[in-house]
Amino acid sequence: xSAFSKSRIVGAVEIGTSKVTVLVxxxxxxxxxxxxxxxxxSRGVVKGVVVDSPAAGEATHRALVAAEKSAGVAIEQVYLAxxxxxxxxxxxxxxxxxxxxEGRVGQLDIDNVYALAKSKALPPGRCVVHFLRRPFxxxxxxxxxxxxxxxxxxxxxxWHVHGDKNRITDGVHIIRNFNLPVTELVLSSLAGGNILxxxxxxxxxxxxxxxxxxxxxxxxxxxxxxxxxxxxxxxGNHLTNDLSLGLRITEGQADKIKxxxxxxxxxxxxxxxxxxxxxxxxIGDRRFPRMTIEQITTARVRELLEVVRKxxxxxxxxxxxxxxxxxxxxxxxxxxxxxxxxxxxxxxARIGSPRVDVADKLRHPAYSTALGLLYQxxxxxxxxxATKPVGFMGKFRKAVDSLARL
Numbered sequence: 001x002s003a004f005s006k007s008r009i010v011g012a013v014e015i016g017t018s019k020v021t022v023l024v025x026x027x028x029x030x031x032x033x034x035x036x037x038x039x040x041x042s043r044g045v046v047k048g049v050v051v052d053s054p055a056a057g058e059a060t061h062r063a064l065v066a067a068e069k070s071a072g073v074a075i076e077q078v079y080l081a082x083x084x085x086x087x088x089x090x091x092x093x094x095x096x097x098x099x100x101x102e103g104r105v106g107q108l109d110i111d112n113v114y115a116l117a118k119s120k121a122l123p124p125g126r127c128v129v130h131f132l133r134r135p136f137x138x139x140x141x142x143x144x145x146x147x148x149x150x151x152x153x154x155x156x157x158x159w160h161v162h163g164d165k166n167r168i169t170d171g172v173h174i175i176r177n178f179n180l181p182v183t184e185l186v187l188s189s190l191a192g193g194n195i196l197x198x199x200x201x202x203x204x205x206x207x208x209x210x211x212x213x214x215x216x217x218x219x220x221x222x223x224x225x226x227x228x229x230x231x232x233x234x235x236g237n238h239l240t241n242d243l244s245l246g247l248r249i250t251e252g253q254a255d256k257i258k259x260x261x262x263x264x265x266x267x268x269x270x271x272x273x274x275x276x277x278x279x280x281x282x283i284g285d286r287r288f289p290r291m292t293i294e295q296i297t298t299a300r301v302r303e304l305l306e307v308v309r310k311x312x313x314x315x316x317x318x319x320x321x322x323x324x325x326x327x328x329x330x331x332x333x334x335x336x337x338x339x340x341x342x343x344x345x346x347x348x349a350r351i352g353s354p355r356v357d358v359a360d361k362l363r364h365p366a367y368s369t370a371l372g373l374l375y376q377x378x379x380x381x382x383x384x385x386a387t388k389p390v391g392f393m394g395k396f397r398k399a400v401d402s403l404a405r406l
Contacts, residue, residue, distance in 0.1 A: 007026050007027060007028035007029075008026070008027045008028075008076055008077065008377070009024065009025075009026055009027075009071070009073050009074065009075055009076045009077075010024070010025050010026075010027050010075070010076065010077055010078075010079065010183075010374060010377040011023070011024055011025075011064070011067065011075035011076075011077070011078045011079070011180070012024075012025070012078075012079050012081070012191075012369075012370040012371070012372075012373030012374045012377075013060065013063075013064070013078050013079070013080050013081065013175060013370075013373075014081040014188065014369050014370050014373070015042065015045060015050065015056060015059075015060055015080075015081070015171060015174065016042055016045065016048065016083070016212055016213065016214075017042060017045050017046065017047060017048055017212060017213040017214030017215065017235065017237065018041070018042055018212070018213035018214070018236075018237075018330065019039055019040065019041055019042050019063075020039065020040050020041075020042050020056075020059050020060050020062075020063040021037075021038075021039050021063065021366070021367065021369075021370045022036075022037070022038040022039070022060075022063045022064050022066070022067035022370070023036070023037055023067065023362075023367070023370040023371065023373070023374055024036030024037070024038075024067050024068065024070070024071040024073070024075060025374040025377065025378070026073075027377055027378050030378075031378075032374060032375060032377075032378040034358060034359070034362065034374070035070075035071040035072070035073070036067045036068065036069075036070035036071025036072070036073075037066075037067060037070050037362075038062075038063040038064060038065065038066030038067025038068070038069075038070060039063055039066065040059045040060075040062040040063040040066065041059065042056070042059050043055035043056060043058065043059045044056035044057075044059070045214070046214060047084060047085045047214040047215055047233045047235075048083040048084035048085065048212070048214050048215040048231065048233075049084040049085060049086060049167055050167065050170040050171060050174070053170055053173070053174065056170075056174060057174045057177060060174050060175070060178075061178060064178060064180075075180060076181075077180070077181050077182075077183045077377075078175050078180050078181065078182050078183060079182075079183055079184050079186055079191075079373040079374070079376055079377055080171060080172065080175060080182050080184070080185055080186070080373075081186060081187075081188045081191060081369050081370070081373060082129050082163065082168065082171070082185050082186065082187050082188060083187070083188040083212070083215050083217055083231055084163070084167060084215060084231060085215060085231060085232075085233035086163050086164035086167045087129065087161065087162075087163045087187070087230060087231040088126075088161075088162060088163070088230065089159055089160055089161045089162065089228065089229065089230050090120070090159075090160050090162075091157060091158070091159050091160075092117055092118075092119075092120040092157065092158055092160060093117060093155060093156070093157035093158075094113050094114075094116035094117040094119075094155065094156060094157075095113065095153055095154065095155040096109055096112050096113045096116065096153070096154050096155075097152065097153060097154075098138075098151050098152055098153065098154055100148075102150070103150050103151065103152065104148050104149060104150050104151075105138065105146040105147055105148065105149050105150075105151060105154055106147065106148075107147060109146075109154050110136070110146060110147060110154070113136075113154050113155065113156050114133065114156055114158070117133070117156050117157060117158040118131050118158050118160070120160065122160070122162050123162075125164060125165055125166070126162045126163065126164065126165060127162060127163065127165045127168060128160060128161070128162050129161045129162060129163050129168070129185055129187055130160075130161040130186075130187055130190065130229070131158050131159075131160060131161075132158065132159040132160075132161065132225070132226045132227070132228075132229060133156060133157075133158050133225065134156065134157040134158065134159070134222075134223075134225060134227055135156075135223045135224075135225060136154060136155070136156050137154070137155045137156070138151040138153070138154055138155075139151045139152055139153055140153075142223065159226070159227060159228055159229065161187055161229055161230070168185065172185075183377070184376070186372070186373055186376055187217065187219070187229055188210055188212075188217040188231075188369045189208055189209075189210050189217035189218050189219035189229050189230075189231075190219050190226060190229055190372070191368075191369045191370075191371075191372030191373045191376060192208055192210045192217070192219075192328050192329075192352065192368040192369050192372050193206075193208040193219040193221065193226065193326075193372070194372045194375060194376060195354050195355060195356065195368060195371045195372040195375055196208060196326050196328055196352035196353065196354065196355065196368055196372075197221065197323070197326060197355070198355055199224060200323075201221070201323035202221040202224050202225070202226075202323075203223060203224040204322040204323045205221065205222050205320045205321040205322050205323055206220075206221050206321065206323035206324065206325070206326060207219070207220045207221070207312075207316070207321055207324075207325045207326070207345065207347075208220075208221075208325075208326045208328065208352070209305070209308055209325060209326070209327050209328070209329075209341065210328045210329040210368065210369065211235055211236060211304065211327065211328075211329040211330070211331035211332055211337075212235045212236065212329045212330060212331065213235050213236045213237045213330060213331070214233070214235045214236075214237055215231050215232065215233055215234070215235050216231070216232045216234055216235055216304060216307075216308060216329070217229075217230070217231050217329075218230060218231075218232075218308050218311070218312070220312055220315065220316060220321075222320060227315055228312055228315055228316075230311055232304070232307050232308060232311060234303075234304045234307060235304075235329075235331060236258075236329075236330060236331035236334075238300055238304070239258050239262060239296075239297050239300045239301070239331070239334075240254045240255045240258055241254070242296050242297075242299075242300050243257055243258055243262070243293065243296055243297070246292070246296050247288055247292070247293075247296075249277065249286075253277060257275075257277070257288070257293060258293075258297060258334075260275070261275050261290060261293045261294070262293060262294070262297040262334055262335075263293075263294045263297055263298060263334060263335045263336045264297065264298055264301040264302075264334045264335065264336040264337035264339065264340040265294075265298055265335075265336035265339050265340055266291065266294045266295055266298050267294065267335075267336070268289075268290040268291035268294050269291075270291070271289050271291050271292075272289075273289065273290045273291065274287040274288060274289050274290060275287065275288055275290050275293070297334065298336075298340070301334065301337060301340050302340055302343075302344060305340060305341055305344040305345070306344055309344055309345060316345075318345065318346040318347050321345070321347045322347075324342075324345075324347045324348035324349055324350065325341045325342070325345050325347055325348070325349040325350075326349070326350060326351075326352040327341050327349060327350070327351055327352060327365075328351070328352035328365040328368045329365055329366065329368070330365065330366045332351050332352070332365045333365065337351070338350055338351055351365065352365055352368055354368065354371055356371075356375065358371065
């Protein structure tokens with residue numbers, strides 16, 4: 001039976017801090033048809049982490065029901081986005097002596113060095129989300145595919161993305177409670193990076209920064225592969241909080257001010273230029289200097305981006321990032337954020353846009369993670385287990401199944 005003989009109905013689920021997003025796609029052969037969308041305001045989620053399972057489960061259920069109603073079919077399997085302050089990572093490298101005939105690298109050498117690089121133990125209570133394999137080095141030289149090449153020493157490094165086992169289990173259980181199988185867990189930044197960048201950009205070096213409400217996810221690509229990926233516990237809500245404290249207004253009012261007048265770079269020239277809180281000039285309405293609003297949001301955005309650069313450490317180099325920075329997520333709608341990113345990372349920056357043909361609404365940065373999840377499902381339909389190389393998104397079905405039984 002052909003791998004393409006039967007279509008699948010795939011759901012992409014992102015349980016975010018501000019909302020739950022569910023996209024439904026029909027994967028038929030080498031094509032993906034987007035057929036449904038469901039959204040609902042998130043509950044019980046703080047900084048990307050489920051803190052109230054019943055509340056988060058209800059919000060997710062409403063989004064799933066809306067998505068299936070929109071699609072007119074039932075979801076068969078789910079790709080679940082992973083984010084949250086509990087996500088962390090570390091690097092481990094391994095080297096083996098080439099044991100192939102005539103000193104040529106064999107598949108056994110490749111398998112052995114990769115297994116050794118993945119073998120470093122995790123801290124207690126942690127589980128792997130992704131193994132991000134970097135390129136192979138043979139006798140100190142980078143090689144895209146070392147098999148059958150002469151050499152003495154084969155080396156490879158792996159970035160281990162891991163998370164709190166209980167936090168990951170909470171998300172899996174929410175989906176499983178609706179009798180839906182979780183096919184794979186995918187880090188949000190990798191899902192977005194897959195859909196917002198081209199293979200050429202990933203080869204030339206590109207950084208993807210996804211700024212959500214409660215967290216910021218990032219993935220840094222070099223030589224066509226993700227070298228580092230992670231999460232920082234700062235997002236758009238922190239801009240709202242700073243405005244609330246600085247202007248002495250409620251968080252709801254601050255969020256409105258941020259949306260209407262916030263910027264990631266200061267453009268106001270005159271402190272006399274002011275905006276109204278409500279605009280009706282009635283009782284309780286107040287005026288605020290536009291410059292003050294912009295200074296608050298600009299400072300927080302710069303701080304957030306500097307935290308990401310610090311997390312990347314010495315692995316990040318502007319000279320190696322020829323494709324620049326791609327900014328996505330709901331907070332990327334803030335005017336001037338691409339300019340702010342260009343200043344912090346010292347390379348050109350742009351707002352992310354899907355590299356595929358989708359409806360205008362889905363081109364909004366807020367949907368990049370869910371779109372990336374769906375196209376991950378498509379790539380797995382196209383690439384069979386026999387022909388698929390060690391990809392930048394590892395398969396974790398066994399891990400997901402074991403987590404669901406906890």
